[in-house]
Amino acid sequence: MSLLELSEQEILRRESLKELRAMGIEPYPAAEYVVSDYSQNIKEEFSDDAPKKEVTVAGRIMSRRIMGKASFMELQDSKGRVQVYISRDDLCPGENKDMYNVVFKKLLDIGDFVGIKGYVFRTQMGEISVHAEEITVLSKSLRPLPIVKYKDGVAYDSFDDPELRYRQRYVDLVVNDGVKDIFMKRSKVYKTLRSVLDEAGYTEVETPTLQQIAGGASARPFITHHNTLDTDLYLRIATELYLKRLIVGGFEGVYEIGKNFRNEGMDRTHNPEFTCMELYVQYKDYNWMMDFTEKLLEKICFEVNGSYETKVGDNVISFKAPYRRLPILDAIKEKTGYDLSGKSEDEIREVCKALNMEIDDTMGKGKLIDEIFGEFCEGTFIQPTFITDYPVEMSPLTKMHRSKEGLTERFELMVNGKELANAYSELNDPIDQMERFKEQLRLSEKGDDEAMFIDHDFVRSLEYGMPPTAGIGIGIDRLVMLLTGQTTIQEVLFFPQMKPEKVQPKDAVAKYTEIGIPEEWVAVIQKAGFLTVASLKEANPNKLHQDICGLNKKFKLELANPSKEDVAAWIGNIK
RNA sequence: GACUCAGUAGCUCAGCUGGUAGAGCAACAGACUCUUAAUCUGUGGGUCCAGGGUUCGAUCCCCUGCUGGGUCACCA
Numbered sequence: 001m002s003l004l005e006l007s008e009q010e011i012l013r014r015e016s017l018k019e020l021r022a023m024g025i026e027p028y029p030a031a032e033y034v035v036s037d038y039s040q041n042i043k044e045e046f047s048d049d050a051p052k053k054e055v056t057v058a059g060r061i062m063s064r065r066i067m068g069k070a071s072f073m074e075l076q077d078s079k080g081r082v083q084v085y086i087s088r089d090d091l092c093p094g095e096n097k098d099m100y101n102v103v104f105k106k107l108l109d110i111g112d113f114v115g116i117k118g119y120v121f122r123t124q125m126g127e128i129s130v131h132a133e134e135i136t137v138l139s140k141s142l143r144p145l146p147i148v149k150y151k152d153g154v155a156y157d158s159f160d161d162p163e164l165r166y167r168q169r170y171v172d173l174v175v176n177d178g179v180k181d182i183f184m185k186r187s188k189v190y191k192t193l194r195s196v197l198d199e200a201g202y203t204e205v206e207t208p209t210l211q212q213i214a215g216g217a218s219a220r221p222f223i224t225h226h227n228t229l230d231t232d233l234y235l236r237i238a239t240e241l242y243l244k245r246l247i248v249g250g251f252e253g254v255y256e257i258g259k260n261f262r263n264e265g266m267d268r269t270h271n272p273e274f275t276c277m278e279l280y281v282q283y284k285d286y287n288w289m290m291d292f293t294e295k296l297l298e299k300i301c302f303e304v305n306g307s308y309e310t311k312v313g314d315n316v317i318s319f320k321a322p323y324r325r326l327p328i329l330d331a332i333k334e335k336t337g338y339d340l341s342g343k344s345e346d347e348i349r350e351v352c353k354a355l356n357m358e359i360d361d362t363m364g365k366g367k368l369i370d371e372i373f374g375e376f377c378e379g380t381f382i383q384p385t386f387i388t389d390y391p392v393e394m395s396p397l398t399k400m401h402r403s404k405e406g407l408t409e410r411f412e413l414m415v416n417g418k419e420l421a422n423a424y425s426e427l428n429d430p431i432d433q434m435e436r437f438k439e440q441l442r443l444s445e446k447g448d449d450e451a452m453f454i455d456h457d458f459v460r461s462l463e464y465g466m467p468p469t470a471g472i473g474i475g476i477d478r479l480v481m482l483l484t485g486q487t488t489i490q491e492v493l494f495f496p497q498m499k500p501e502k503v504q505p506k507d508a509v510a511k512y513t514e515i516g517i518p519e520e521w522v523a524v525i526q527k528a529g530f531l532t533v534a535s536l537k538e539a540n541p542n543k544l545h546q547d548i549c550g551l552n553k554k555f556k557l558e559l560a561n562p563s564k565e566d567v568a569a570w571i572g573n574i575k
Numbered sequence: 576g577a578c579u580c581a582g583u584a585g586c587u588c589a590g591c592u593g594g595u596a597g598a599g600c601a602a603c604a605g606a607c608u609c610u611u612a613a614u615c616u617g618u619g620g621g622u623c624c625a626g627g628g629u630u631c632g633a634u635c636c637c638c639u640g641c642u643g644g645g646u647c648a649c650c651a
Contacts, residue, residue, distance in 0.1 A: 008620055009585055009602055063611085070608035087608055110601075124609045146586040147601050149612040156612055157587040157600060163643045164586090175586090219651070264650050265576090419651065450650080475651085499642065 005523070009144045016107040017140050025103065027140035033058055033115045039075065039082035046120055046128045055130060057082065058115040058138060060174065063149070066105060072129070075116060076174070083129040084116050091132055104135060111141030111174075148175045166496050182492060185304050186480045190257065192303040193277060193476075196296050202253030202279065207242035209235060209259070215458065216240030216397070218450040219262040222272075235261035239278045240397065240471065241458045244426060246280075247469050248461045253281040257476065268488040269418065272497050275476040284470035285425045286409045290386050293413060293421060293472060294321035297384065297479075304483045312416050312485050315382050323384040323413070328373055331387055335377045340369060348372075362446065365406075366393025381414035396436040396452055398424040415482060423472035430462035507532045515573035516566075520559055524548045533574060544571070 006014070020027045037055040046053075059077035069088040074081050088100040108114065115136035123129050146159040158176060159165065165172040172179050194204065212231070214221035216238030224233050239256045246254045257277045266272060281289075301308055301319035308320040326334075333339045338351045345365040352359045352368055357375060359368065369391050381387070388411040389404055398408035409425035427433050437454040444451035480492040490496035511533045512522040525548060530536045536544075545567040552559050 007585060007602095012602070065610050065613050066607085067610065067613080068607040070610085072610050072613085074611080083611075085609070089608085123611090125611070127609090127611070129609090144585045144601065148586080149600075151612050154612090159586065161582090161586090161643080163582090166643095217651080262651080265648090267650090268645095270650075422651085501642085 005527070007144075010142060013109055013140070013142045013144075016109065017142070020103070020107050020137060020140065023098070023103070025137055027137055029136075029138065033136065033138055035077075035115070038079040039077050040079035042082055042120055042130065043080075043128045046122070048122060052119045052121070054117070054119050056115065056117045057130060058113065060141075061108060061110055061112050061114060062175075063110060063147075069100075071104070075114070075130075083123075083127050084118070084132050085121075085123065085129050086132045086135070091135065099135065103137070108137070109141060109144070110147070111143070111145045112137070113139035113141075145171065146175050148177075150177065162490070163498075166490055166498055167501065169494050182480075182484045182486065183494065185484050186492060188304045189300055189476065189480055189483065192300045193257065193296070196299055197253075197255050197279065200253065200292075202255050202281065203251055205243070205246060205251075205254045205256055206258070207236075207239050207246075207256060211236050211242075213453050213455045215452055215455045217260075217262075218452060220264055220450060222261050222263045237262050238473070239276065240473070241455055243278055243280050244466060244469065244471070245458065245461045247282055247426075248464060248466045251282070253279065255279040266497060268490070269478065269481075271477070271489050271493055274489070276473050277476055278471065278473045280426065280469055280471040282467045282469050285468065286388070286411055286423055286470055289423045289470040289472050290323075290325060290411060293386075293423065293474075294319075294323050294384070297321075300479070301483060310483050310485065312482055313487060315416055317383060317416055317482065319384060323386055325386045325388055325411075327389040327407075328369065328377075328387050328391075329389070331377045331381075332369070332372055335380060336372065338372075340372075364393050366391035366395075370394050378414060378419075379417035382416055384413060384415045384420075386411045386413055395424065396440055397427050397433075399427045399429075400432075418478060419475070420478055420482070421472055421474040423470065426466070426469040426471050428462060428466040428468060430459055433462055434459050515570050517570050518562075521548065521562070524552060524559075536571060536574060 017027050033056075035056055035058050037057055039057065039059070042055060042057065057075060057077060059075040059081075062074040062076045062081060064071060064073045071086045073084050073086065075084050086100065086104060088097055091100045091104070092098070115134075115138050116130055116132045117134035117136075118130045118132040121129060121131050146157075148158050149156045155177060159172065160176075165176070173183075197204070210224070210226070210233045212233060214234035214237045216236075217240070219237045221234040221237050224235065225231070226233050237260055239258055239260070243254050243256060255277060257275065259273050260276050261273050262270075263272065264270065281292075284292075297319045298308060298321045301310060309316055309318050311317070329339070329341050336351075336355060338355075340348055340351065343351070345368070348365060348368045349359065352372065355372065355376070357371060359371065363371065373387070377387075388409075389401055389407040390398070390410045390412070392398070392400065392406055392408050395408045395410050398410045401407040401409050411423055412419050413421040413423075427436070434454075437452065437459070440452040441454060444453075477489050477492055481487070481489060484492060486492055509519055509522045512525065513519055515533065517525065525536070525544070530544075545562070545564045548567075549561045552561060
């Protein structure tokens, strides 16, 4: 990389790097650095009466306050920050004061990793700090970090451009308070989820991500290609059908926490890859699953937040069980006043018209009910609510309701006006399942590009017999959003999907040397704004000559300047 | 996909009616041995997102594109 591509501050840091090496200090040492303590426990365990405690800590320099022969810096480690006090004469007891005057004051920068050996004390202002006796360079940072300052918990100049924060999450995590907490809570969600499911006796499994038929949900899949098999494969949109095969195989309960991929729109609640937990348990039904789910979520919320409540925007949501259970038709009756039970498709169509909804003729009875619910009901359920007994048309993998005609034993859990989970008594009648798949095929032929494909192997497994089974899928990203009070999915994903960064097209050095430009001048010409040889064709030779000689002087490159005739000749050589 | 707002120094942001740019932090030089958004003095740093157009002249006005945010639509 040419120096000309770097900012002033980056150049200076690279020079500091060289100087450290020249002084015999390796800026990227290989040896383990043994740490005795963390910022957090140093502060928690300090006592003014106790004898001096020697500690070794390591972390990133986040700020420095230099006052001549003494300095303070803030050191950030994995647990937080601790202040370090450095006095010149305590760091360098001998004649040679280079470690303080040169290494610490000149060659180290904000962002560098250092190790500090010293003792813990309390400053006159009362802050528990480490008095440094030894400082070790652990890793040099070549790019300046954004500077975010905190006072009384208020952030000043916080690094908050969403584009930069998501593209460079590593920087976001380093400088912005609270970002890491969200992901620590996310990890706690996984831990609690696993412990509850494991204790219940269920088995964590992994099923294929690359599938020949992307089944188990209605969504457009990503397509990829396997060269050796010379066949297209899909990235899974759900884990459902494979997990049910394992129930056929005899597991009592199986669950998988994994990524699903859907080739659809992106917004504040949708990312192309997202995490789902699916659980299937034999001999259970959807009523049991509601009981299990509310206990599970209650426990997770408590473990993550220390309380059964969580705050999202202005809404305080309580995950304390039990949750309200409301059949979808009752929900519609409650919110719109229309009782749809026993109504025909045409009658429901009339209701839609009365409600001023936009509908079209391709929508069947189930779709119409779903639309009414989505339009008038879904957003109103802030507290966790099980909406139950969905129409069969929307639920091709669900067992028919034991008593209600045309409905299925299915529930969705609505929280904060959004679906958090989807569950049902699994359809285990292979003949019925085949019929439902065929119905999906008819929808597909009508142009519905999200209808399910027939998975013959899955039906074959049902033909061997699947016990009565209850299953559920929980959107983990949305759960984490609720438990951390976030309103966009990007805030709970380390690396949300973004459009690729734009890279300006730039010609190779050889392209420039072909027209007679010496290699050492190529970077200078590019710095002058001519990233491609073609763009140089229109350049004014006099101005270019001036520009590049100016850059030569400015950046002290010490190259022999070309003549105006040389520059004109380069431009003349371009075909 | 539609509409809308934004893109200026490493970061956060100003920038008037069109006359090639400012601040704070960061950086650099200097002072300072208990500071904490440290302080004080001085200095440097810019492809004003990109490409066209209008104009004597564009960071600014117009068009196109790129990236991001928001709202809506689609979708779970």
